[in-house]
């Protein structure tokens with residue numbers, strides 16, 4: 143399928159009739175922003191893990207200044223293509239670089255929301271002693287990054303990301319999820335999880351989050367399109383959870399299940415069932431890693447889309463329109479859902 147370019151940013155940013163608006167703020171790396179200004183938003187990406195490599199080897203591949211310049215140049219193209227905001231779900235334990243995010247946001251004009259939270263992988267990272275952490279300790283750490291700032295800066299996290307690798311959370315992963323729940327309830331900041339949808343992991347996450355009393359409207363289970371099971375999807379959205387459809391590009395590989403077509407079809411079926419307001423579109427691209435030279439990024443090549451950060455807008459959105467998804471529903475998923483999800487009232 144050839145990429146198309148029928149995505150219209152201006153149409154997506156138009157305010158639809160009947161939309162209810164409440165003033166709310168979201169923390170970006172350049173400070174608080176009215177959530178109504180987020181525009182077209184990619185809610186699950188990674189743009190700051192590559193720079194962390196340069197923090198460890200500062201002179202590699204032309205050095206940090208060249209890397210920042212390359213990133214800012216690419217982000218200007220992303221912005222020109224109609225994307226206004228990117229949410230970076232790179233947690234500190236997988237190489238978050240908050241000053242990099244700040245600098246490229248300032249240079250490119252793209253809004254960037256940074257996260258707190260944990261990926262928990264690898265679980266025995268020698269730089270941290272996670273097994274020693276308590277739920278209270280993790281909660282305190284997440285709240286500090288939300289209310290005071292990240293890594294000694296005043297830049298605040300606007301979302302909590304928790305990585306849970308399988309459908310059976312380890313004790314450590316469960317502690318992280320419970321801490322995320324407590325931090326979210328204390329601050330109003332929403333939660334996104336790395337979810338093994340193929341094994342219905344959203345259900346085990348939901349049980350833990352509900353035990354903590356979290357409002358499902360503040361939670362998105364990401365990588366959900368790894369499942370093609372409508373029963374699983376409908377069970378979660380009816381409980382109030384959102385689904386991040388951000389691995390759709392992985393369905394383009396010849397032997398991939400679910401296929402690209404099935405993943406797109408499930409999005410359409412959810413919309414037809416009345417749940418456009420519970421769907422997010424993104425592509426979980428590792429932008430920072432993609433800027434590295436070939437020999438440093440071979441491992442990622444087979445899973446990131448060729449269109450990079452523009453897969454959603456240049457390929458997925460046109461494909462959804464071809465199977466009958468309306469411009470209004472596209473706007474709901476790409477503009478309105480991020481505004482209500484990330485905005486703190």
Ligand SMILES: [Zn+2]
Pocket residue numbers: 186187188231336426
């Ligand atoms: Zn991710």
